[in-house]
Amino acid sequence: MTLRIIPQRFAPYAQGLLRIAAALLFMQHGAAKLFSVPHVEMFDGLKLFSLMGAAGVLELVGGLLMLIGLLTRPVAFILSGQMAVAYFLAHAGANIWPILNKGELAALYCFVFLFFAVAGPGAFALDRE
Template sequence: MSLTPAFYATWSPRLLGLLRIILGFLYIQHGTAKLFGVPHVAMFDGLQLFSLMGAAGVLELVGGALLLIGLFTRPVAFILSGQMAVAYFLMHAPAAFLPILNGGEMAVMYCFTFLYLAAAGGGAYSLDAVRGKAGA
């Protein structure tokens, strides 16, 4: 097997689509944990829908679902990237600047992975591709 430009042209959109699907699936879990208590995360017990964390849960649930199916990938990913930047600076950065010291590594990873999807689009296996709007 030779790793030719044709190989990369074939597999890059597929792996981008897989990245989007997995990211959406993982992100939905944050929303369902906050809004429905499934899976149960004790720190979200008693969370109010009309609070900053409640709004985050709605973004995570709806945005994660849209990413999972690949609908409006670019604008959704851009919004979620901003959400994660805000989460990092509000929840993690006050404890310490470096993510390794403040527990914010995943917030940073989500932020920049969403930013990548905002630029690259949804890849293969997306409703955006079916609609003919590559990552719209």
């Protein structure tokens, strides 16, 4: 017998809320890179046709698709891969520990998106299964 504080029937709703929250937070990275909103100084002068520009497009467009729950599984798989690449290119070389190499967020996004690639969008999605 499993002790459940919150009944299992609420799992799809929690999953959908996690997808929406992660998407909104992820979209901020793309908007900051592409439109300087919110302004992040390190993205000043960013070129659209660069690795960071491509990342911004994936973050904004992929984040929007995740937000509305459209093509969730393939988009989440692509975004998970993007975050894995970001972690290894930008963080892992500095130190093995994510807390020391400032790669915690990239690693967490990688696994959150991997979860959605496997589990699907949950509730509140256009492509709910």
